[in-house]
Structure formats: structure tokens, C-alpha cells
Amino acid sequence: MYCEYIPVSPLPAPCIRASNDNKEKCPETEKTTVRIGILLKQGPYNHQASDTAYKFAEAAIRKGHTVEAVFLYNDGVINATRLMDPPRDDRNIAARWSELNNRHGVEILACIAASKRRGISEDIMIKGSAICGLGALTELAVRCDRLLTFGD
Amino acid sequence: MEKTETARKKVLHVMRHAPHGTVYTYEGLEMILMMAAFELDLTVVFIGDGVYALKKEQDTGGIGIKGYAKTFGALRDYDVEKLYVDRVSLEERGLAPDDLVIGAQVLESREIGKLMDGQDVIIHH
Numbered sequence: 001m002y003c004e005y006i007p008v009s010p011l012p013a014p015c016i017r018a019s020n021d022n023k024e025k026c027p028e029t030e031k032t033t034v035r036i037g038i039l040l041k042q043g044p045y046n047h048q049a050s051d052t053a054y055k056f057a058e059a060a061i062r063k064g065h066t067v068e069a070v071f072l073y074n075d076g077v078i079n080a081t082r083l084m085d086p087p088r089d090d091r092n093i094a095a096r097w098s099e100l101n102n103r104h105g106v107e108i109l110a111c112i113a114a115s116k117r118r119g120i121s122e123d124i125m126i127k128g129s130a131i132c133g134l135g136a137l138t139e140l141a142v143r144c145d146r147l148l149t150f151g152d
Numbered sequence: 153m154e155k156t157e158t159a160r161k162k163v164l165h166v167m168r169h170a171p172h173g174t175v176y177t178y179e180g181l182e183m184i185l186m187m188a189a190f191e192l193d194l195t196v197v198f199i200g201d202g203v204y205a206l207k208k209e210q211d212t213g214g215i216g217i218k219g220y221a222k223t224f225g226a227l228r229d230y231d232v233e234k235l236y237v238d239r240v241s242l243e244e245r246g247l248a249p250d251d252l253v254i255g256a257q258v259l260e261s262r263e264i265g266k267l268m269d270g271q272d273v274i275i276h277h
Contacts, residue, residue: 039275041176074179113182134186141273142161142192149276152176 035066037144039137041151043075044093045086050079053150054096061104068144069107070097071137076151077110077120080129094126101128109136162193164268166276167202172217177205180277181223188230195234195271196227197264198256202277203241206252225253238264 038057042049057067072079084094100106108129110120115131122131141147165184169176187194198206205224212219227235235256242248242258249258259267268274 073183074175114179134183135190137183138187138190138192141163141275147273147275149274 033065034060034145035068035143036060037068037140037147038070039147039149039151040070040072040076040079041074041149043078044084046075047151049076049150049152050093051091053148054093054100056148056150057100057106061106067100067104067106069109069136069140070100071132071140072108072110073114073137074151075118077115077118080108080110080115080125081120082126083124098126098128109140111137160191160193161272162195162270163187163273163275164271165194165196166268166274167196167198167205168200168276169205170201171205171207171210171221172212172215176277177202178220180275181205181220183275183277184227184232185223185230188227188232194232195236195267196232197236197238197259197267199238199241199261199264201241201245203237203245203247203252206237206254206256207247208251208253221253227254236264236267 036057038053040049040053044050053070057070060067079093079097082094082098084092086092097108101108108126109132110125110129112131112133115121120131125131165180167177167180171177184194184196206221208221210219210221224235227233235254236259237249237252237256239258239260249256
């Protein structure tokens with residue numbers, strides 16, 4: 001489960017960047033899709049960031065964009081614990097991330113230093129998530145068209 | 153064109169919180185130090201209460217938290233040399249550049265906006 005780096009994939013062709021300068025270079029028929037990385041800095045339930053990030057990822061995927069990974073930092077790492085057990089009529093935020101991984105291959109990555117501080121370890125993490133070094137976030141930021149941060 | 157595509161990505165870290173009330177600035181510093189090991193064009197800007205992170209002579213003994221202002225001062229040793237402070241944020245808090253642990257360049261808000269505009273990635277802390 002532990003991964004130090006995510007393999008770097010080649011940079012996308014310039015024409016798929018969602019920038020006005022490049023629009024005319026794109027053939028009319030080609031769909032403009034964006035590769036997205038998400039940085040989530042807040043814990044679940046306490047703050048809207050987990051919900052907003054999830055809703056954003058869902059909407060982006062529905063529109064045909066690629067969400068490569070959600071990187072959990074600060075209290076965001078708490079999103080990945082499978083020990084959470086909310087009332088049955090509420091959403092289970094951790095299970096929802098796991099489902100996003102299962103259905104769409106979105107990697108759920110928790111920073112190792114932030115996780116260690118908060119008692120999050122691989123044996124209590126949701127299926128489809130992994131503990132990573134900050135190198136993984138760096139790689140994500142470099143290879144995606146956009147890195148979006150959710151949290152205060 | 154090919155040259156710009158292979159050029160180092162420009163990553164800006166924005167420090168916005170006072171240093172000890174939340175963990176954002178400390179974990180932000182950890183992230184900056186980590187990213188310094190990669191081939192990136194790193195910049196750090198301090199705005200709002202973020203400027204307090206650089207205040208000289210902080211004594212955290214009484215609150216049982218490890219101080220880390222000096223680590224910001226050592227960022228240059230990690231080749232992170234572009235450090236900027238917002239002038240208005242400093243003045244609003246009664247601080248002068250001499251009160252800071254590093255010789256960060258003071259910028260106007262407008263210039264910080266331009267700086268942000270030129271980045272590939274912006275991470276706020």
C-alpha cells in the first residue's frame with residue numbers, strides 16, 4: 001500500500017488545456033478535458049471542504065474530465081479512516097471516497113507525516129486509499145492540468 | 153514552445169495563518185521543505201496573519217509547541233530564495249521588515265496578484 005511516488009505520465013498535449021490561447025489549436029471535434037488533482041485540507045463532517053471536494057470530483061467526472069487523485073493533508077487525512085461510523089441517515093464520507101476510487105480509479109492518498117500525527121495508519125484506512133509521501137503531491141501537481149485545493 | 157513545456161513548474165505557497173493557532177503554517181513549511189527537493193520553481197508569499205510566522209524572537213516555551221520561525225529563515229539553504237511579504241499586512245500589524253527572521257522582499261498587494269497570475273500551481277496554507 002505504501003507508495004513513495006506516483007509514476008509520472010507524460011504531460012497532456014497543449015490543446016487539451018482549458019485555456020483560451022489554445023482554443024483555436026483544438027480541432028472542433030475534440031472534447032476539451034482536463035486532468036485534475038485535488039488537495040483536501042480539512043477533516044470530514046467538521047467542515048464543508050470534504051463534501052465540496054467530493055461533489056466537485058463527481059461533477060467533473062460526469063463532465064468527462066479526469067480526476068487523478070485526492071491528496072489528503074492536514075486534518076484531511078481523517079477522511080481516509082474506515083473507523084468512522086456516522087448515523088445511518090447521514091452520508092459516510094470515508095465510504096464515499098472509497099467508492100469514488102472503486103468506480104472511477106481516483107487515487108485517495110494520505111500524507112504520511114500528517115497521518116502519523118493524527119493516528120491514521122494503513123490498517124485502519126479505507127479500501128482504495130494509500131499512505132504517501134509529499135512527493136506524491138508534487139508529482140500530482142506537476143502532471144495535472146489543475147490542482148484544486150479545498151479547505152481553509 | 154517546447155522549452156516552456158519542459159521548464160520547471162512554478163509553484164507558489166501562500167502562508168495566511170498565524171503560526172501557532174493552527175497547524176496550517178507548520179505543515180505548510182513541511183510541504184515547502186519537501187518540495188524543495190524536487191525540480192520546481194518555488195515561491196513563498198506571506199499575507200495576512202501569515203506574516204507573524206516570520207516574527208523574530210518568538211518564544212513558544214510557554215505553550216509547549218516547538219518554535220519554527222528559524223526554519224523559515226533557513227529556507228535559502230534549501231534553494232528556496234523567492235520569499236515575499238505583503239506590505240499592507242505588515243503595516244496593519246505594526247511590523248517592519250526588520251522584525252522578520254528573513255530578509256523577505258516586501259511587495260504591494262497588486263504585485264502579489266501578478267505573481268500569482270504567473271504560477272502553474274498555487275497552494276494555500
